[in-house]
Amino acid sequence: MSHTCRIELDGKSHEFPVVKGTENELAIDISTLRDRTGYITLDDGYGNTGSCKSAITYIDGDQGILRYRGIPIEQLAENSSFVETAQLVIWGKLPSPADRDRFSALLTQNQMMHESLRNHFHGFPPNAHPMAILSAMLNAMSCYEPEMMEIDDDQTLERAAARIISKVRTVAAASYKMSVGQPLIYPRTDYKYCENFLHMMFSIPYKDYEPTPEVARALNLFLILHADHEQNCSTSTVRMVASSQANVFASCAAGVCALWGPLHGGANVAVIEMLEFIRQSGMSVADYVSRVKAKDSKLRLMGFGHRVYKNFDPRSKILKMAADQMLAKMNINDPLLEIAGQLEQVALSDPYFIERKLYPNVDFYSGTILRAMGIPVSMFTVMFAMGRLPGWIANWKEIHDDPKSRIYRPRQVYVGNTIQGFVPKHLR
Numbered sequence: 001m002s003h004t005c006r007i008e009l010d011g012k013s014h015e016f017p018v019v020k021g022t023e024n025e026l027a028i029d030i031s032t033l034r035d036r037t038g039y040i041t042l043d044d045g046y047g048n049t050g051s052c053k054s055a056i057t058y059i060d061g062d063q064g065i066l067r068y069r070g071i072p073i074e075q076l077a078e079n080s081s082f083v084e085t086a087q088l089v090i091w092g093k094l095p096s097p098a099d100r101d102r103f104s105a106l107l108t109q110n111q112m113m114h115e116s117l118r119n120h121f122h123g124f125p126p127n128a129h130p131m132a133i134l135s136a137m138l139n140a141m142s143c144y145e146p147e148m149m150e151i152d153d154d155q156t157l158e159r160a161a162a163r164i165i166s167k168v169r170t171v172a173a174a175s176y177k178m179s180v181g182q183p184l185i186y187p188r189t190d191y192k193y194c195e196n197f198l199h200m201m202f203s204i205p206y207k208d209y210e211p212t213p214e215v216a217r218a219l220n221l222f223l224i225l226h227a228d229h230e231q232n233c234s235t236s237t238v239r240m241v242a243s244s245q246a247n248v249f250a251s252c253a254a255g256v257c258a259l260w261g262p263l264h265g266g267a268n269v270a271v272i273e274m275l276e277f278i279r280q281s282g283m284s285v286a287d288y289v290s291r292v293k294a295k296d297s298k299l300r301l302m303g304f305g306h307r308v309y310k311n312f313d314p315r316s317k318i319l320k321m322a323a324d325q326m327l328a329k330m331n332i333n334d335p336l337l338e339i340a341g342q343l344e345q346v347a348l349s350d351p352y353f354i355e356r357k358l359y360p361n362v363d364f365y366s367g368t369i370l371r372a373m374g375i376p377v378s379m380f381t382v383m384f385a386m387g388r389l390p391g392w393i394a395n396w397k398e399i400h401d402d403p404k405s406r407i408y409r410p411r412q413v414y415v416g417n418t419i420q421g422f423v424p425k426h427l428r
Contacts, residue, residue, distance in 0.1 A: 009037050023058055040411045051236060051408075056089060056394050057228045061308040066315065068228060069093065077318045082223040083107065083165075083193050086390035089227050090161055090397060091154075106162035111187040111196065113170050114144045121178050130382045131265075133175040134168070135256040141167060142249035149247045151400065160248055161393050168389060169193070172382045173200035179378070194219040197386075202374065214329045218322040218369050225315040225362060226384055228391025230308075234258035234265070238392045242399040243408040255392045256385050265381040271303040271367035272377050275336040275343075285342040293352050303364030304347055305357070312359045319365035323372075332372055340368045 003018040005028045014036055019027045027050050034040050043049045058067045066073040068089050076085050080094075087095040087103055095103065120140055124133055141163070142149060148160040174184045177200075185200045194216045202209035211219075229235070237258035241251045259265035278288050292301045306313050327337065344360055347353045370380055399405050 007033075007037075009039060012037075019053075021053075023060070034411070040413070042413050046236075051231060052239065052398070054231070054395070054398060055092065056391065056398070057230045059230050059308055061306075061310050064309055064311045064314045066229075073225065073314055074318065076224055077221055080224065081193070082220050082227070082387070085224045085227050086161075086165060089390040090157075090394045103158065103162060106159060107166040107193065108189055110159075110163040110166040111170055111189075113167060113174070117141065117144055118174070118184060121174055121184070124175075124178065126179060126181065128175075128179070129260075130172065130175040130179070130379055131256060131260040131385070133178075134171060134382055134385060135253045135260075137171045137175075138164070138168075138249055138253040138256065141171075142247060145249075148249070151248065157248075157393075157397060161390075164249065164252060164393065165389055168386050169197040170200060172379070172386060173197060175382070176201055176376070176379055192216070194223070198373075212329065214326040215373055218319075218326045219373065221318060221322045222366055222369060222383065223387040225319060226366075226387030228388070228394065232264065233261070234388065235391055235395050239395050239399055240408045242396045243405060245407075248393060248396050248400075251396050252389060252392045255388070259385055259388065260381060265384045267303070267361075267363035268367035268370065268384070269377055269380045271340075271364050272336065272371060272380075274300075274302040275339045275367075278339050278343075279335055285339060285346055289343070289346050289350065301343075301347065301353075301358065303367060304353065304360055306361045309361070311357055313361040315362040316360050316365055319362055319369065320360070323365050323369050326369065327372055330372060334372070337368055337372060340364070 003020075004015040005018055007014050007016065014033075016033065017029045019029050021027075030041060041049070056069065058070070059065065068076060068085065069092055071088065071094075076088075080088070083104060084095060084100060087099065117137070117140060120137060121133070124136075145160070145163060148156065148163065151157050151160055170187055177184050182204060185203045187196050187200055191199055195211050198211040198215065198219065199209055231239075234255040238251045238255040241254040242248075246254075262270065278285065281288075283291075288299065289301070291297050292299050344364070347358065347360065353359075366383075367380065370383060371377075375383060
């Protein structure tokens, strides 16, 4: 039985259909509201607005559930790889062995940058932010792949996705090398996805970096856990740009720019900055936590709680285990990581945070993991972008494949001046 919602405006009653998702999410379809009534809805920040129907990711924030294409994130973290998860997210199903082998071969074929593209790095100053470089290079990349500008079948999209997902490692590592004045390192065909990125990041001529299994696994999990997360700021941006029929390179570059903001992709950076503040201040972790709880305090506990997850972030439990295993193997003597461990224990045992369900989120553990790997803070958001690319591509694909898709065009409520006359210069 179909359900409707009745809205009364100016003495008239209007009925609108109720849409029900496969996980029983309910929404009122008000797509004809303006045409029928002259009214629009006002929802600052789109917190109560569904911008699309999507079959990619399901989140239940109250229950702490995250699923890609119906598969729980816990199962993917335990059994899958980032490359396989990327295929699942983009094409909607786990790849067959033949599909997996073909896509892996495409990743290997496309891991090199065109030599002319490498020259673009010399146009950036040494202190250029890696996110600025990544966004620019994604757009520049499309100039070298003209056949990818118009994607009209799944085979072309697969090649485009492989080029973006593979080359982003090379671009990211190269941006880091340029910032520290080291030569760019070529990828290796015998390394898997994560190992190859770490090799390009940390190898130097005549001395190859050899990642340990624990580090490679932690990075693999980091990327899997960031592969998609429903209609967040950057993903919504990708869909917005894609709705204009912009190509997938430009749409993903726009996603990078949206992710760059400190309120989105910079959350794990804020964790490290908080830990550094505690270290430099000389205060104990217990003292810092006490100050956070004070009503008039301007101090904040970064990396705890989540806007979507009202109970716990399911990704944080997975990343915590990986962090514990990796740090135990590495024997790192880092005061910031010690502070992070103390902060975690205090917050998890303090009734103040337990009652408010302020549990460590994925950003808390990703910040500590990336730091332990030796990834500089300036690269944290780039790492996030590397992980999120499959989700961006999948959302671009949904827009591209929808025959009813039209350009996004939000409305507004105008609150500016009413009509007024032009004032000549001599009278102003």
